[in-house]
Amino acid sequence: MVEVRGLTKRFGPVVAVEDLSLAVAEGEILALLGPSGCGKTTVLRIVAGLERPDAGRVLLAGRDATEWPPEKREVGLVFQSYALFPHLTVGANVAYGLRFRRGDRKRRVRELLDLVGLAGYERRKPHQLSAGQQQRVALARALAPEPRILLLDEPLSALDAALRKELRGELRALLKRIGMTALYVTHDQEEALALADRVAVMRDGRLEQVAPPAELYQRPRTPFAASFLGRANLWPGRVVSVDGDRAIVEVAGERIPAERGEALEGDEVLLFFRPEWVEVGEGPLAAEIESADYLGDRWELRARFRGRSLVVLTQEERRPAGSLRFSIRLARAVQHD
């Protein structure tokens, strides 16, 4: 298990990470998700020992590793740029981490190249490989010394969209097959949801929420988490009554049922619902359509409901004008920041 406690890191006046605590369980893939510049890479570099925290601790397998140099930590790091050694062959790159260890290196290199689907590429130089192949070599190199955790820094961001989708499935399958613990830094929410067991949303150096993908998508705890993980409607309103898990939120005079979350009666909250949670055609509510974008498999409508903007998805063709009747199938009260 890998854990960080109370990490803080400043670069001059800029606070990159602030009082951040996080634990990755054995065999778990945890995605660290956030916009660029939110400090997620810094967390990764601190875990790898490439950056020293101003405060806080790094625990590897229960031992305080904060002061350990990178080479003693037994972590594998896959860089965004792959950082393959250009003067070494693929085989030598993969073997690099093994030269400081005992064992049959040749066999291990073959094993790993097999694992990432690059058997027979030992003698090539990195620049002779495609970007996707380079990415696989970087992965094999990081895995070769059997690290206790694999750290991945936007490993797919340099690839084109189609390859990225393909590889993220493969990557997850591979990590699960060998039972590798992984901390995966990305700014791509789709990637995080598809790949991780749990997703940690970061903003301005702090954690917003850590949860499994489905829970995070359906029950975000903050407006930032709600809007960072996909499209979200967030309407200011007030909780007028509470009944167990349920609550009634009043928005612009309409009373809309929602999941209560952590809201209490009388709270000013945001009514959160995803575009696909809106039932279009029939319903008690009416909005004015402002635009309709054709997305291929469906339409995205932007509308206005009593001064609030509304995004919905529907299968039916709509003209970008006129009125729209709708109901909200599922919604949730989210506390303001």
Add this chain to the structure above:
Amino acid sequence: MAGPPRQLTGRGAAGAALALLPLLFLGVAFFWPLWDVLRLGLQVDGRWTGERLLAALSDPYVRRLILFTVEQAALSALLSLGLGFPLGWFLTRYRFPGRGLLRAFTIVPFVLPSITVALGFVLFFGRSGHLNRLLMGLFGLGEPPIRVLYTLWAVVLAHAFYNAPVVARFVNSAWERADPTLVEAARALGAGRFRAFATVTLPLLLPTVLSALALVFVLCTLSFSIPLALGGARYATVEVGVYLYARGVVASFPRAAALALLTLGLSLALTYLHLWGGGTFSARQGGVRTAPTVPLLSRERPGRALWLLYLIPAAIVFLGPIGAVVADSFLHPAPGGAAPTLHWYRMIASPAWNPFIESSPLAAVRTSLLVGGGATGLALVLGLSVSAVLRRVRSRILETILMAPLAVSSVVVGLALLLAFRRSPLSALGGEWAIVLAHTLIVYPFVVRAIRPLWDALDPALPEAARTLGASPFAAFRTVTLPLLGSGVLAAGAFAFALSLGEMTAVAMLSGPGVMTMPMAIYHFLGSRDFGAASAMATVLMATTALAAWAWDRAGSRWLSRTGAPAGFRRLPDSAEPVERVASGFMPNHTAVRRLRKVVADRLRRYGEPIHSTTDPVPASAADKHRRTHG
């Protein structure tokens, strides 16, 4: 991803230990000896006083030294410009067979040992030199028509020989960077060919010209072997004066130290001056495209043949002296004309004691190679560790301390070590070690200047990746950083070797019976009118140096020939241009200088050229300039 500076976990102790090695070395081999010079020059009976300096300054001989130094340097700079500017123009504008070769030749003087040039001048321009013999034969003269040797003009002409190609290289590379669109715009606005040149091209080149002038002035002020060999005690520079007082017949160490302090002040002032005049300008971003070249020889423009009026005398001045050295090394003078012989080469391969050089010629060759090898090795280690320290600890004070030998002329380094080797702990080492240390001190700043831009351009993720894969900091350096810096380190080493081989100033101060190098042996052979032996040794020296310089240029230009950044580098390292890399070695980095540079930069803005900010704490060489525009 842009962001805060990347840095491995800042282990203060490791950084301090790393800095300790070069500091310790510089302390023992440089600062302590320099302190001795200071004390000798400024202390009388343990009391600090300016007496010795004032006494030196009121000595008419010393005054003449100073005046002569400035006079010859100024004349040399102007003559170098006069000879070099047309060559730079010629190289930029015209296309002709052998252009590449001619360009490559412009690098030669920078590494050609100056004593071989002095020898060439004696052999070619001397009273009974080749030129006089040729002219006497052609015109049936009874008297040699050219008498420049042992005058001011011999020194100035030799300096111009040395530095005109440097000016040409500066002008050439600036001209190639100048955007031809500007000239086209001027022509389209109605300016004639000459007017466009005078109002557009010339102002664009002016900064470079100033820069080159300043550099040549500095180099000639600190020149040693040429005034020593061609001017003698009568036409001596301050540098030569230090030598004469320290090693001459009437040796006086205190007076030598006082003069050394004068030249130290002079060289410091000049380095600032050079920066003011040049550092800012030399490598500004150029235009989008380069001007096309035109063929030199074409039927439509027979007027271009007029270039021969410049080229033929230039070729005589440049090739004559070198040719004379090589020719005389294979000739045996005889009454009825010279006969080809290998006698001189057999002589310099002889292990027999020669009274003029107080050593055997073969031993001199061996000492040169050993000293060159030792100094190169030490300079590489020192240069790499200084680079490593300065990358880690970005402190101007530390940088000034670690690069301090750059601001001290070779003769002062020589005097300091001469004094230091007379007492412990250094007196325990042999005399060759004094020369090795001196050369290390003279050469390593160039190594730093050559390696740092490369190192800074290296992707920091590579050594980091090595660390996470289990490599210790040193293992990561050895297996990843060093191989990737490879050709840069090789180039720096070759250059260091060439520089050490040809260096004579420090050697003159430090050589003695049994401790003799090739340049110093040439000087002694020259003094004993033993021209054949001098020529043979000079030919060997030139060949060895040229080989090292070639290796240096090759390894260095590997960076130039690529279009993008080489694998492992985030961008193309700047200043692969060897001359500028050398030139950049003369530019230290101080706040005052930076302030001056800003003033100059402001003044230059009216030329409409972008000048990049100089707030970066990294050294301010012409070369580093491009880098600033990248992140």
